[in-house]
Amino acid sequence: MVQYTPNLSDFNGVESAVYFNHTGFKDVIAQSQMWLAAAANWRGEFQRAITVAQRSEQTAAAIYDGTMELWALAFRCLAYIGLGEYGEALATINDGLTKAKDRDNLFIRGRLINTLGWLHQELGDFGRAVELDRESADLGQRIKNSNVEISALINVGFDYLNLGEPQRALSLFEETLRRVEQFAFGAHRWRWMIHLHAYLAQALLAIGEPEKALVHVEEGLLQARSTGSLKYIAKSHALRGEITLGMRQWSQAETALDEALRLARQIRYPTLTWQVAHLLAQARAEQHKMDGAFTAASLAVEMTEAAAAKIPDPVLKQTFLLWPRVQAVREDLDRFGRA
Numbered sequence: 437m438v439q440y441t442p443n444l445s446d447f448n449g450v451e452s453a454v455y456f457n458h459t460g461f462k463d464v465i466a467q468s469q470m471w472l473a474a475a476a477n478w479r480g481e482f483q484r485a486i487t488v489a490q491r492s493e494q495t496a497a498a499i500y501d502g503t504m505e506l507w508a509l510a511f512r513c514l515a516y517i518g519l520g521e522y523g524e525a526l527a528t529i530n531d532g533l534t535k536a537k538d539r540d541n542l543f544i545r546g547r548l549i550n551t552l553g554w555l556h557q558e559l560g561d562f563g564r565a566v567e568l569d570r571e572s573a574d575l576g577q578r579i580k581n582s583n584v585e586i587s588a589l590i591n592v593g594f595d596y597l598n599l600g601e602p603q604r605a606l607s608l609f610e611e612t613l614r615r616v617e618q619f620a621f622g623a624h625r626w627r628w629m630i631h632l633h634a635y636l637a638q639a640l641l642a643i644g645e646p647e648k649a650l651v652h653v654e655e656g657l658l659q660a661r662s663t664g665s666l667k668y669i670a671k672s673h674a675l676r677g678e679i680t681l682g683m684r685q686w687s688q689a690e691t692a693l694d695e696a697l698r699l700a701r702q703i704r705y706p707t708l709t710w711q712v713a714h715l716l717a718q719a720r721a722e723q724h725k726m727d728g729a730f731t732a733a734s735l736a737v738e739m740t741e742a743a744a745a746k747i748p749d750p751v752l753k754q755t756f757l758l759w760p761r762v763q764a765v766r767e768d769l770d771r772f773g774r775a
Contacts, residue, residue, distance in 0.1 A: 463504075466495040470508040477515050478627070480666035480703035485515035506536055506544040513551050517558060518667070520706035523748040525555055546575040546584035553591050557598070558707050559743075559752055560759030566595035583624060586612060590631050597635070602642035609636045630659050630668045637675050646679045653679065667708070670699035674712045681719050689719040697732075710739035714765050717772060726775045733769040740765055 469492035476485035492508035509532045516525035529552050536545040553568035569591040576585030589612050597605035609632055616628045633656030640649035657672035659665075677692035693716040700708040717732035740762050747753040756762060 462495050462499045463501060466492050466499065466501055466504045466508070469495060470504060470511065473508060473511045473515075474623075477511055477518070479664050480518070480670075480699075480705065482515040482518040482704065486512055486519075489515065502535070502539050503541065503544075506532060506539070506541055509535075510544055510547050510551065513548065514554075517551070517555050518703075518705055520704075520743055520746055522555065522559070522743075522746050526552075526748060529555070542575060542579050543581055543584060546572050546579070546581065546588070549575065550584065550588045550591060553588070553595075556752070557591065557594060559747060559756040560762065561752060561755045562595050562598045566592060566599065569595055582615075582619070586615065586620070586624075586628060590628065590635065593639070594635055597639055597642060602639050606636070606639040606643065609639055626659055626663060627665075630656050630663075630665060633659070634668060634671050634675060637679070641675075641679055641682065646683055649679050650676065666699055666703050667705060670696050670703070670705070670708055670712075673699065674708060674715070677712070677719065678715055681715060681722075684722075686719055686722045690716065690723070693719055706739050706743050710736045710743070710765065711761070713739065714761075714768065717768060721768075721772055721775070726772060729775075730769070730772045733765065733772050736765045737769050 469488050473485045473489035473492060476482075476488060489508045489512035493505050493512070496502070496505035496508060509528060513525055513528045513532065516522075516528060529548050532548045533545060536542075536548065549568050550572035553565045553572060556562070556565035556568065569588050573585050573588035573592055576582065576588055589608060593605045593608040593612065596602075596608065613629075613632045613636070616625060616632065620628055633652040637649040637652040637656070640646070640652065653672050653675045656668060657676075660668035660672055673692045673696035677689045677696055680692060681689035693712055696712045697709065697716055700712055713732045713736035717729045717736065720726075720732060721729035740756075744753055744756055747756060
């Protein structure tokens, strides 16, 4: 059986047809709008995803389809986080959790808890993230829903990696990859595979195996390109840059990081933008390109400050600002400014 992996640009014509059909078949329209929102999110078109998801929620609410309304809301949360709109993301997640509880929808509850875990990851709060991700994984296992469970387990592995347990993370990623290869199908399969290749590369880099890490980067990049998943195309270039930076291949690192930064800024993804800009500053500094290093580091600082300004919870904002990765951005800007 041939596994179909779509190029997500195929959805553009469908979107136009859905928008112009305002009468009848509202159940079909709501579902179509929800999947169009999902496709836009996967493509890195976050604002479009928000707009289409809101249309789906409105259509679903008009026909009292509470489940479809929650599905669309779940995709809207992801797009808010992608844009760094953390206040809107938290409000939407909390609204969704309340509605999911009222409607006894454990599937959406599990998805939203996992999404909340991802938000905490984006802000460097891995202690809280791992609690949320484990809760989501346990819920998915209890209700026998692999969609919830595997998505959460991938996040748990990323938490372990950032909590200083790369070998534990690697083992979990490898085990989850085997499950995905054996049982997953459709969009779940290729989305999870892209995620896992990226995280396996990071885990292997952390334990000192850069050559093996590059194999996963290239595999993930291939799958991301074939589906038009711009966020993961950018992440793959960023990982390639980070790995070659560690291998002291300064020019190759700069080339990869330049492309990663271009894509991250194109899709307006602030987390990847500041992280890549910081790595790019280091790659340029190693080549004694101090003006370029200072420019990239300045962008990284600017993006972290903008992100902090959008965090509504003071405790979470402080956690973000104290994240060693964020503090290193400011330290390097000062260092490059003095060079």
